[in-house]
Amino acid sequence: MGKATPGVLYLCPTPIGNLEDITLRVLRILKEADYIAAEDTRVTKKLLNHYGINTPLVSYREHNKEKMGRKIVKDILEGKSVALVSDAGTPGISDPGEDLIKKAIDAGIRVVPLPGPSAVICAVSASGLSTSKFAFEGFLPQKATERRKQLEKLRDEKRTIVLYEAPHRLLKCLSDIRDILGERKIAVAREMTKLHEEFFRGTVSEAINRFESTPPRGEIVLVIEGTGLKTEETKKAENLSEQEDINKIILQEVERRIRSGMDKKEAMKAVAKEFSIPKRQLYKVLLENEK
């Protein structure tokens, strides 16, 4: 088996729970790299032990990302190949990897992304909400005022919204979502790929009820319906209520004309003409109203 190419930074996605969720290519690069830069060396050590990989590990995390980042870039420029891994999922997505990747690109280093698990894609794919366009917001700010400000900015977001959230902040976050974004559909993806995997799908209020009765544990992704890309079901419900509103106006117009002296037939004819509605449709609306 050949070595990983010298002078390359490899982005290696690791399982978000189930240890089987790792590609053959990631395993090969982890084996062949000169060393692995890991967010939490203890977490990565477990994975490496499981697959019998002995590549040296260095710690690259939020608190040492400046100093270590510079060292890693220097090593790669000197010809080393480095595999970057985060605690779980794809490095660079809501973790300090983002910083190293920028540094490497600035230094002219080749950055090779390997495909693999990421909590955001996993959650969106199974959410049941529109997946054609989505806005990934990562973690909302922890401070309530900041969090609410960020949600205000998302109020009119047309795309599906995806958030990472810690379990102890879930209820506060859901109640801010209900206050600011209003009642909408939501999917709460919890502990994906793990023993207690759960997908809660419903409205924001239903999610609040669910997690008030059993406080959540584990890791969570929230997928929230946007304002523009509604599911077929929501669209149908909205069309129905739109049609109900139109029917109400038609009835009011017919009644107004009858009150002003027209007979029913004349009133119907006038309304059909004014609103360009087939007379048969108008008749049906009147009949349904009389039932």
Ligand code: SAM
């Ligand atoms: N880079 C990672 C990725 O690509 O998924 C994400 C890193 S971020 C620091 C960790 C967050 O991802 C967690 O707080 C949680 O919101 C989400 N997450 C990770 N694993 C998860 C899982 N198994 N189920 C649900 N959410 C998960």
